[in-house]
Every structure is written in C-alpha cells, then in structure tokens.
Amino acid sequence: MSPRRTVAEARQTRAGIVRHGVAVASVEGLEGLTIGRLAADLGMSKSGVLGHFGDKETLQLAVVELATDAFWRAVWEPVADTPAGLPRLRAVAGSWLRYVASDALPGGCFFMAVGPEFDDRPGPVRSAIAGAADRWHRELLHQARLAGHWPGEEAEQVVFELTGVLLALHAAHRLRRDPSAATRAARAVDRLLVVPDRRTAPGGPVG
Template sequence: MSPRHSAAEARHTRERIIERSVDLASVEGLEGLTIGRLALDLGISKSGLLGHFGTKEALQLAALERAAVVFNREVWRPAADATPGLPRLRGVCAAWISYLEREVFPGGCLFVSSTFEYDGRGGPVRALLQRQFRAWELRLTTEVRRAVTTGELPPDTDAAQLVFELYGVMMSLNHAIQLYGAGRAPALARAAVARLLAT
C-alpha cells in the first residue's frame, strides 16, 4: 500500500469514526462515546480507533467540532445571503426550527444535550461548548442590533434578552420533539418566533 493510499484510508476511517460519534452522542450523550462501542459499531479494533484520537476526550471534542460544522451548514448557511438584520434573523430562526424538526441528529440537537450533560463540570469539553454557544450568541446578537439600527426592531430592544428568549424557544422545541415527537411543537415555536420578531 502506498503512503498516499494509506493516508487517504486513515482520513476516511477518521471521518467514519467522527460521523458515528456525533450520531451516537446525540442519542446517548458524549459520555456514551465509548471506545469499545464505537469499535464494535464500525468494525475496527479498539487500538485502531485509539490510534486516531488517543483519548476519549479528544474524540468528544472532535464530535462537538463536527456537530458545529453540521449546525452551521443547516442553520446559518440557508440564511447567510438574506439581508442583514431582521430578514436574516428570521431566516436563521426558520432554518433552526427546520433543523430540529427534521432531527438532523438522530437524538436531537447535540449541543442542547451536551449542555445538560456538562453544565456542572469543568474541563476542555465544557470550555469548547461555551465557546461554541458564545460564538452563536454573538452572531444572533449582531443581527438583532442591525435590525434595531435599521428600524426593523424597536429602538429599546434589549438584544441580550431577545437572544435569550430565542434560545429558550429552540431548547423547548428540541425538548418537546425528543420527549413527545414533533406534534404541534414546531408550529408553536414558529408562532413564538414570529411574536418575538414582530416589528
């Protein structure tokens, strides 16, 4: 086997591990990512799997980083070309609801479940989650402030409060879908967003 072919095989195996890790973590939590379970699911040896990541924590971090790529693709990109401010904010919220409704991750939003799992802990996994949430909050806050500047939202709009409430809608939607099935929850979420973003 040539070095180039070997490197390509290694990249392919690493991708398979990360993809399976994200799906599994969304259902069973980041702590549910065990080397033995993943090796069995993927038909590779434990030592072969460890060779790609070294530690369970490194695997958890890789899963969160991949989840962020998926979230960006599903939620931000569909609205990225919309006019900055309220149109883009509405587009992001519509895509966010769709992402949860379609259950892009089999166990619901990995970030929501991981937050519950790690909110009382320290360490690199929690630190990465905090950075990811802050980056997303900043994007939303920027769009709210643009909407205020352009007069699309009232001048006394508290951007932090509005972003907090939008987060609350999405977390409630994720909870409802995962616990009860979609039902009326997506429609309720859309109504809540429409009320929050009314001009």
C-alpha cells in the same frame, strides 16, 4: 500501497469514526461515546479506534468540532445571503427551528443533547461546547442589533427568548413527542421577531 494512499485512508477512517460519534452522542451523550461502543458499531478493534485519537477526550473534542461545523452548514449557510438584520434574524430563526424539528440526528439537536451533560463540568470539552454556544449567541445578537429595533439590553432579551423557544421546541418534540411543537414554536418566533410599536410607552402615548 503508497504512503499517500495510506494517509488518505487513515483520514477517511478517522472522519467516519467522528461522524458516527456525533450521531451516537446526540442520543447517549458524550460520556456514552466509548471507544468500545464505536469499535463494535464500526467493526473495528478498540486499538484501531484509539489509534486515531489517543484518548477519549480527544475523541470527544473531535466530535464537538464536527457537530459545530455541521450545525452551521445546516442552519446558517442556507440563509447566509438573506439581508442582514431583522430579515436574516427571521430567516436564521426559521432555519434553526426546522433543524431542531427535522431529526437530522438520531437524538435531535447535538448541542441541546450534550450541553446539560457538561454545563457544570469544567475542562476542555465543556469549553468547546460553551464556545460553540457563545459563537452562535454572538451571531444571533449581532443580527438582532443590526435590525435596529431593539436598543441596548432589548436585543439581548430577544435572543434570550428566541433561544428559549428553541429549547422548548426540542423538549416538546423529543421528550413529549408533541406533534404540534414545531407549529407552536413557529408562532412564538413570529410573535417575538416583530418590529416593536413605540408609539405607546408604559406611561401612556408618546406625544
């Protein structure tokens, strides 16, 4: 066997371990992602799995990285060519909604599953999860600001509420098995992402 083939096979094996790790972590969390569990699932020895990563934290970080890439491919890339601003924000929201409701992973959205697990646990894994969430928040906020309808802090509020809708969808769909969750979430997004009517203000008509 040539050294080149050996390296390629090692990379392929490592990629397969990480892909399976993403699926497992979506259900059992990153702490449930043990070397022994992966070895048993994949028919490998513990040393064979460990040899690709060195320790559990490195494995967890590789899983977060792959999950981040997969999320952007599934949610962002299909709508990336939509005109920037409100059209793209609406398209991204719809794509995100479909992703959360699609059961693409056994445990649903990876980040909604593992985020609460590490939200108060400082360290490299938390930083990686928070970094992925911050990147997504910045992109949503960028599109909200490009829309030009929500000045200043209003754009932040729109993104905050949009994120809340998707979190509610995940909880209703995964925990309560609510068959109407996706429809209700879509209605909430439609109500949120409308052009504000500024003809009236809290004190009455703007004349």
